[in-house]
Amino acid sequence: SQQGEEDPQALSIxxxxxxxxxxxxxxxxxxxxxxxxxxxxxxxxxILIRSNEREKHSGxxxxxxxxxxxxxxxxxxxxxxxxxxxxxxxxxxxSTLTFGKGTMLLVSP
Amino acid sequence: NAGVTQTPKFRxxxxxxxxxxxxAQDMNHEYMYWYRQDPGMGLRLIHYSVGEGTTAxxxxxxxxxxxxxxxxxxxxxxxxxxxxxxxxxFCASRNRDRTSTNEKLFxxxxxxxxxx
Numbered sequence: 001s002q003q004g005e006e007d008p009q010a011l012s013i014x015x016x017x018x019x020x021x022x023x024x025x026x027x028x029x030x031x032x033x034x035x036x037x038x039x040x041x042x043x044x045x046x047i048l049i050r051s052n053e054r055e056k057h058s059g060x061x062x063x064x065x066x067x068x069x070x071x072x073x074x075x076x077x078x079x080x081x082x083x084x085x086x087x088x089x090x091x092x093x094x095s096t097l098t099f100g101k102g103t104m105l106l107v108s109p
Numbered sequence: 110n111a112g113v114t115q116t117p118k119f120r121x122x123x124x125x126x127x128x129x130x131x132x133a134q135d136m137n138h139e140y141m142y143w144y145r146q147d148p149g150m151g152l153r154l155i156h157y158s159v160g161e162g163t164t165a166x167x168x169x170x171x172x173x174x175x176x177x178x179x180x181x182x183x184x185x186x187x188x189x190x191x192x193x194x195x196x197x198x199f200c201a202s203r204n205r206d207r208t209s210t211n212e213k214l215f216x217x218x219x220x221x222x223x224x225x
Contacts, residue, residue, distance in 0.1 A: 033213060042113075042199055042216030043152075088151065090214075095140065095159055096167065097214060101151035 004032075004089040004100035012106045019076040021103040023089030024069075030092045032065055034074050037086045037102070046074075046087075079107045111135055115200050115217035122190045122224045130185040130220050132200030139205035141183040142167075142214070143175060145196040152199065158183055159205070190224045197221050 007022045023032070031050045035043040049056045049065045049072065056063045062075040076083055086104045090097040113134045122128055132141065139160050144152040154167030158177040172194060174186045183202075187194060201214040 031212065035214075040219075042218045043201075043214070044216070045213035048213060092212060095165075096142070096154055096157055098154065098168075099144075099152040101149065 004091050004098065006087070006089055006100045006103040008103060009101070010104045010106070012108065013079055015079060015081055015107055015109050017079055017107075019079050019083070019105055019107070021074045021087050021089075021105070023072045023074070023100055025072075025089075025091045025100075026070065027091075027093075029067075030094070032063075032072050033090045033092060033097065034061075034063060034072075035088045035090060035099075037088065039085075043088065076105075079105075081107050081109050083107050113200055113202055113215050113217040115198075115220050117220060118218065119221045120223070122187075122222065124191060124224060126190050126224075127186070127188050128190065128222075129187075130198055130200075130222075132183045132185070132202075132217060134181055134183075134200075134202040134215070136202065136204075136215065137180070138202035138215070139180075140203045141177065142201045143173070143183065143185045144199045144201065145169065145194075146199060146219075147196050155185065155198075192224045195222060195224045 004023045004025045033048045034046045037043045047058045060077045065072045086102040088102045090099045116131045142157040143155040156175040158164045161180040176184045198220045200217040
């Protein structure tokens with residue numbers, strides 16, 4: 001069964017707005033990662049946050065992790081049309097990564 | 110560097126036919142994975158390997174077999190294809206080093222398989 005579950009399933013915003021996606025998971029993790037998938041392509045790694053970290057930034061991306069609530073959020077600031085994609089969280093156990101079902105983000109010009 | 114290369118990119122099979130999907134990586138990664146992606150289901154792990162000569166079952170292994178005879182290659186086999194195996198298949202690889210930040214997965218571009 002899926003470890004991570006993203007929310008919302010779909011998100012539609014205008015360019016320049018911020019986009020926030022949430023991920024909830026069930027069991028303890030070593031780290032949590034976020035990936036992006038453009039239509040018809042493979043997934044691309046965006047950012048990794050370790051279980052002992054609470055917040056991490058990378059460019060326009062901000063990730064938070066709350067291990068007590070077993071949840072994470074991905075914030076994309078000042079969205080661009082090129083950010084249109086599906087976004088997945090992945091929880092990392094010892095050897096494997098388990099992905100959620102993803103959030104489909106549409107950024108309109 | 111090519112990264113992770115999957116062949117073929119598209120394939121149509123008839124029920125009962127067999128085929129092998131090939132994944133090759135040139136990054137000297139220890140870990141390799143096969144996922145399938147279906148609409149509304151996200152990615153589900155089929156099989157994985159933590160090193161040459163080793164394989165392990167993932168979440169949805171039934172109907173598939175794998176082999177890792179060489180470190181750079183990970184093969185996914187369908188012995189008798191079924192319509193339920195119509196999906197997009199992704200291969201991925203990563204480093205084993207868990208003390209660094211190199212735990213991210215590198216994905217291939219996918220194989221779209223249709224079983225009629």
